[in-house]
Amino acid sequence: xxxxxxxxxxxxxxxxxxxxxxxxxxxxxxxxxxxxxxxxxxxxxxxxxxxxxxxxxxxxxxxxxxxxxxxxxxxxxxxxxxxxxxxxxxxxxxxxxxxxxxxxxxxxxxxxxxxxxxxxxxxxxxxxxxxxxxxxxxxxxxxxxxxxxxxxxxxxxxxxxxxxxxxxxxxxxxxxxxxxxxxxxxxxxxxxxxxxxxxxxxxxxxxxxxxxxxxxxxxxxxxx
Amino acid sequence: xxxxxxxxxxxxxxxxxxxxxxxxxxxxxxxxxxxxxxxxxxxxxxxxxxxxxxxxxxxxxxxxxxxxxxxxxxxxxxxxxxxxxxxxxxxxxxxxxxxxxxxxxxxxxxxxxxxxxxxxxxxxxxxxxxxxxxxxxxxxxxxxxxxxxxxxxxxxxxxxxxxxxxxxxxxxxxxxxxxxxxxxxxxxxxxxxxxxxxxxxxxxx
Numbered sequence: 496x497x498x499x500x501x502x503x504x505x506x507x508x509x510x511x512x513x514x515x516x517x518x519x520x521x522x523x524x525x526x527x528x529x530x531x532x533x534x535x536x537x538x539x540x541x542x543x544x545x546x547x548x549x550x551x552x553x554x555x556x557x558x559x560x561x562x563x564x565x566x567x568x569x570x571x572x573x574x575x576x577x578x579x580x581x582x583x584x585x586x587x588x589x590x591x592x593x594x595x596x597x598x599x600x601x602x603x604x605x606x607x608x609x610x611x612x613x614x615x616x617x618x619x620x621x622x623x624x625x626x627x628x629x630x631x632x633x634x635x636x637x638x639x640x641x642x643x644x645x646x647x648x649x650x651x652x653x654x655x656x657x658x659x660x661x662x663x664x665x666x667x668x669x670x671x672x673x674x675x676x677x678x679x680x681x682x683x684x685x686x687x688x689x690x691x692x693x694x695x696x697x698x699x700x701x702x703x704x705x706x707x708x709x710x711x712x713x714x715x716x717x718x719x
Numbered sequence: 720x721x722x723x724x725x726x727x728x729x730x731x732x733x734x735x736x737x738x739x740x741x742x743x744x745x746x747x748x749x750x751x752x753x754x755x756x757x758x759x760x761x762x763x764x765x766x767x768x769x770x771x772x773x774x775x776x777x778x779x780x781x782x783x784x785x786x787x788x789x790x791x792x793x794x795x796x797x798x799x800x801x802x803x804x805x806x807x808x809x810x811x812x813x814x815x816x817x818x819x820x821x822x823x824x825x826x827x828x829x830x831x832x833x834x835x836x837x838x839x840x841x842x843x844x845x846x847x848x849x850x851x852x853x854x855x856x857x858x859x860x861x862x863x864x865x866x867x868x869x870x871x872x873x874x875x876x877x878x879x880x881x882x883x884x885x886x887x888x889x890x891x892x893x894x895x896x897x898x899x900x901x902x903x904x905x906x907x908x909x910x911x912x913x914x915x916x917x918x919x920x921x922x923x924x
Contacts, residue, residue, distance in 0.1 A: 524731065531730030534737060555782040555789075567778055574773060577758035580751055676747040680740075 541678035542685035548575065549686065553693055561690040568686035576679045583671040590664035597657040611658035618647035 505513070548571045552558045558567055598604045621643050623629040631640040733740075762772045775783070 527734040528727045528730040531732060531734030531737070532726055533730075534740070535726075535730060535733045551782040551786060552778045555785040557778045557782045557785070567776070570776065573754050574758060576751055576754055578773075580755055584755065672748060672751070673744055676744045676751060677740075679747050679751065680743050 538681040541681040545682040545685040586668035608658035611655040619643040
């Protein structure tokens with residue numbers, strides 16, 4: 496294997512390409528690591544609310560076993576999920592209301608508002624021509640052969656203004672709802688984890704056959 | 720340094736597992752729609768029952784009472800469902816009525832000598848002047864030669880003012896035989912309608 500690697504002859508261009516590839520891989524790894532750290536930090540922050548919800552009932556020993564802890568945690572988590580999702584639902588309802596009013600006023604019920612929003616973004620020709628395809632087949636895999644041609648540049652069409660606004664509200668509500676769902680999952684994980692930790696009993700270092708060392712004490716005299 | 724590297728490694732792990740997390744978020748989103756409907760129905764039922772939209776769970780109530788008992792607080796004192804009566808910022812206004820009546824006998828001139836009643840409009844001593852001054856009588860001190868001032872009097876026959884009617888102070892619009900304590904407040908009279916109008920204008924500001 497080592498001989499095989501040592502026998503590979505690289506010219507300057509190959510060496511440069513290899514260095515660029517390595518740098519790109521390091522950047523991608525760094526990006527992945529930072530992204531994962533961010534996701535983990537956000538979910539840890541969201542999971543703290545589960546501790547807040549379950550603190551009193553656990554400290555006051557109202558709940559004293561993992562099964563009851565999980566059941567009660569699920570109830571409270573569902574209610575918190577409902578409360579949190581009220582805001583994105585309200586935003587979505589508001590966007591729908593705008594859409595209905597706009598269509599009543601303009602009678603453009605068949606217009607696709609998401610299609611209209613493509614005005615604001617680049618569009619690429621991902622197919623190419625038969626002589627110059629964008630993707631090529633290498634050992635059965637489709638690889639990008641060249642950068643695709645731009646078919647559309649961003650432009651602002653005033654006729655599609657309502658579509659832009661409605662789609663903005665819809666996307667905002669979806670992102671917010673995804674965040675709320677992530678918080679729900681984080682709390683659910685935390686409740687499960689706490690249910691195993693809080694009521695944990697360990698027999699580490701305990702030997703049942705050991706003589707119990709109990710110091711006899713004088714009994715407390717009865718009260719008058 | 721090692722902790723940072725460990726966090727970075729965990730970050731890469733989380734990033735690689737993010738598709739599974741994304742799948743979980745999608746499933747939670749679908750569940751959230753059903754949960755929204757169920758919780759909304761529960762909320763509407765609680766609303767029409769007259770309860771709070773999200774009442775405390777039984778376990779939370781027990782925990783709340785236990786914590787309060789541990790803190791030495793009576794649950795009734797600090798119950799969020801039973802707040803204490805609000806304390807007014809200032810005491811309620813009290814109306815004090817001072818009535819000064821001079822009873823004059825018909826046909827009696829109070830300025831004549833021998834009049835057993837003191838003159839109601841007798842001049843009072845000015846500031847710095849010695850008292851008594853000549854030609855002046857103190858109506859509240861029995862003078863020599865005068866009989867007891869509270870002599871035969873006739874009871875006041877006129878209408879009594881109703882202390883509970885702000886519009887009818889001393890106006891003879893009600894039957895005097897009816898005790899003033901039980902009289903119903905009257906509508907504003909012609910004379911004080913302007914005051915009511917001014918009050919309403921101020922209230923609209």
